[in-house]
Amino acid sequence: MSILLNKDSRIIVQGFTGSAGSFHAGKCIEYGSQIVGGVTPGRGGTTHLDRPVFNTVEEAVKKTAANVSLIFVPAPAAADSVMEAGKAGISLIICITEGIPVLDMAKAKQFLKTHAPQARLIGPNCPGVITPDECKAGIMPGYIHKKGPIGLVSRSGTLTYEAVHQLSQKGLGQSTVVGIGGDPIPGSSFVDILDLFERDPQTEAIVMIGEIGGSAEEDAAAFYKARMKKPLFIFIAGKSAPPGRRMGHAGAIVEGSAGTHASKIEALKSAGATVIENLSEIGSTVARNFKPVVA
Amino acid sequence: MKLLEYEGKEIFRSLKVPLPEFGGVIDKPAQINSILKRLKKGPWVLKAQVLAGGRGKAGGVKLAKTPAEARAFAKAMIGMKMATHQTHGQTLKVEQVLVEQGVKIEKEFYFSVAIDRKIGSPVVIASSQGGVEIETLAAEHPEQIIKKPLDPVFGLLPFAARALAFELGVPAGHIASFSQVATTLVKLFIDKDMSLLEVNPLVLTPKGFVALDAKIVTDDNALFRHTDFSKRVDIEASPAEREAKKHDISYVGLDGNIGCMVNGAGLAMGTMDTIALAGGSPANFLDVGGAANQERVERAFKIILKDPKVKTILVNIFGGIVRCDMIAEGILAVLKKMKLQVPLVVRLEGTNSEKGREILDRSGTRLITASSLWEAAQKSVAATGGKI
Structure with a gap:
């Protein structure tokens, strides 16, 4: 078992024929993911990477029975693509695009709630989701992953790869790795994904990579304390970041007294999570404190 | 991007929001x-x-x-x-x-529109205790703060604005004035893609409500559709930060002396933290981006070196899409062009990392390689102290 994706996931790519869409769809196919087609308005009826191209998501879903959409559409039109995927009945929407206006996401989220309650959105501004050895829907380097019992959820991209790499090197494989993205309004929160991991039989322990800004980590701490039993390891980036300055991600900013590194660490520690202070020790700390049932 | 008070008020004036x-x-x-x-x-x-x-x-x-x-x-x-x-x-x-x-002030109110990350939508925050910092008010009198989630499409509808006015204790004769100002400001927030619009205080005068202050932060991601803002120079950013932005490099200058070049915002922050943990102090946050190529690496070096405080440079690349051998070639090309006066510590991991390290080792160029981030941070600190 795993969460969100498995070998049966049928994926379409929105923004399929663009340069990012083409490149990453190709890599996902190489990994073994079932990319069953793509959508580029105006290119319907052609083929790309040996897959059919459709004008609309609705048509793509009808013809391919896709249940996942991976979005590479440029920022100005990305929120529209999210809503189109939801309306067409897609159940998992993964939006890689970065730089989407915050209010576009607020509107898209509201739209999904009202018009596409079946849809779960991951991202935007995220590396995507991977269930090792089964399905990769994102831009992460597939080969660093290894199948196993650790669930990983993160707000960052390359920081996630760093963590995965350390875990795999220690022989600790992953059930599913989820990048929820670094934007102020993410489609799914830490809490949403922690909930899925807690209920997933394959996942035995969870690594969470947070960063300064917002209160998603504090919310995760409260949820962990109230509802979870599996061991949770956390690293929060941005301890050395000065307040008031945005650190790359639109969401990574300490404003006033909210969203500081200290408040997040404190909340998670008192909720019972294992806090990892040194980024280089994610793999070794998990290896030292956690023994998998199924090796 | 933050706007100055008078710039915000210019926008208010164009929408007929009453001002002094x-x-x-x-x-x-x-x-x-x-x-x-x-x-x-x-x-x-x-x-x-x-x-x-x-x-x-x-x-x-x-x-x-x-x-x-x-x-x-x-x-x-x-x-x-x-x-x-x-x-x-x-x-x-x-x-x-x-x-x-x-202006003649009868009562001061607080009014702002912001993004509530938790609920994923804009909210109106208002209080009948204006003029004080909202953080202070939140700490001392949280019961005096009214928070109303907004529909991002409809904004603040007139009935909701009236209800808010009543809840704030606005005198009956001024309900219409308040509603007019409140709905206009919410519409402005949504139409112009703001991430914060704060009027503190919004004052009640004998003639109605007047905005005494205007604090506006725009959403940089939406500048493509607001050419009036995008032409404006971000005065808060340093020249180096503005230069970096032009080339899609995310850079923030800091107080320390170890310059960092990293791919990815989270890893860049994590690298700064690791330097601090190793006893050093980062000179900057720098994310070269996912599509780091030789040109970007060169730009990044130039931006880092503009800061005279930099005593060492630490390059930390986790190759995913980016190949480490390409980064290594990029670094060598840059070193050929520029005479680097400070020690350079390089840590390459991920896609083709071994090949990348080999390229650097074989080049005979004077640089310090590291195989883990911790090692890289420690070596950077040592090099900064003249110990390598």
Whole structure:
């Protein structure tokens, strides 16, 4: 078992024929993911990477029975693509695009709630989701992953790869790795994904990579304390970041007294999570404190 | 991007949000004379135009009762270096001063529109206790703060604005005035893709509500559809930060002396933290982006080296899409072009990392390689102290 994706996931790519869409769809196919087609308005009826191209998501879903959409559409039109995927009945929407206006996401989220309650959105501004050895829907380097019992959820991209790499090197494989993205309004929160991991039989322990800004980590701490039993390891980036300055991600900013590194660490520690202070020790700390049932 | 108060008020004025009588924006003390000639009736309010809250306590807001006082305040304020609780130990030089006519205040309210990350939508935050910092109010009188989630499409509907006015205790005769201002400001927030719009205080005068202040932060991701903002220079960013932005490099200058070049924002922050943990101090945050190529690596080096504090450079690349061998070639090409005067520590991991390390080792170039981030951070700290 795993969460969100498995070998049966049928994926379409929105923004399929663009340069990012083409490149990453190709890599996902190489990994073994079932990319069953793509959508580029105006290119319907052609083929790309040996897959059919459709004008609309609705048509793509009808013809391919896709249940996942991976979005590479440029920022100005990305929120529209999210809503189109939801309306067409897609159940998992993964939006890689970065730089989407915050209010576009607020509107898209509201739209999904009202018009596409079946849809779960991951991202935007995220590396995507991977269930090792089964399905990769994102831009992460597939080969660093290894199948196993650790669930990983993160707000960052390359920081996630760093963590995965350390875990795999220690022989600790992953059930599913989820990048929820670094934007102020993410489609799914830490809490949403922690909930899925807690209920997933394959996942035995969870690594969470947070960063300064917002209160998603504090919310995760409260949820962990109230509802979870599996061991949770956390690293929060941005301890050395000065307040008031945005650190790359639109969401990574300490404003006033909210969203500081200290408040997040404190909340998670008192909720019972294992806090990892040194980024280089994610793999070794998990290896030292956690023994998998199924090796 | 933050707007100055007078820039925000210009937008308010275009939407007919009531404001104090405008005198002018001056950058030389003598310019106040023509304002005093035109705005004959005092008192006059002089406000330092800097991008930080807490100006009043720092001497950046003055009420002048006589023309002589106004002239004296203008002279003292222009060129003044200001530190408020929001400038985090830095000082800001006052370049411009906004002059307005004073208004008769009956009651001060607080009004803002912001993004509530938790619920994923904009919210209106209002209080009948205006004029104080909202953080202070939240800490001392949280019950005095009213928070109303907004529909991002509909905004604040008139009935909801009226309900808010009643809840705030706005006198019956001024409900319409409040609703007009509140709905206009919410519409502005949504139409112009703002991430914060704060009016503190929003004051009740005998003639109705008047916006005494305007604090606006725009959403940089939406600048593509707001050309009026995108042409504006981000005065808060340093020249190096603006230069970086032009090339899609995310850079923030810091106080330390170890320059960092990293791919990915989270890993860049994590690298800074690791340097600090190893006893060093990062000179910057720098994310070269997912599509790091030789040109970007070169740009990044140039930007880092513009900071004279930099004593060592640490390159930390986790190759995913980016191949480490390509980064290694990029670094060598840059070193050939530029004479690097400071030690360079390189850590390459991920796609083709071994090949990348080999390329660096074989080149015979003087640089320090590391196989883990911790090792890289420690070596950077040692090199900065002249120990390598």
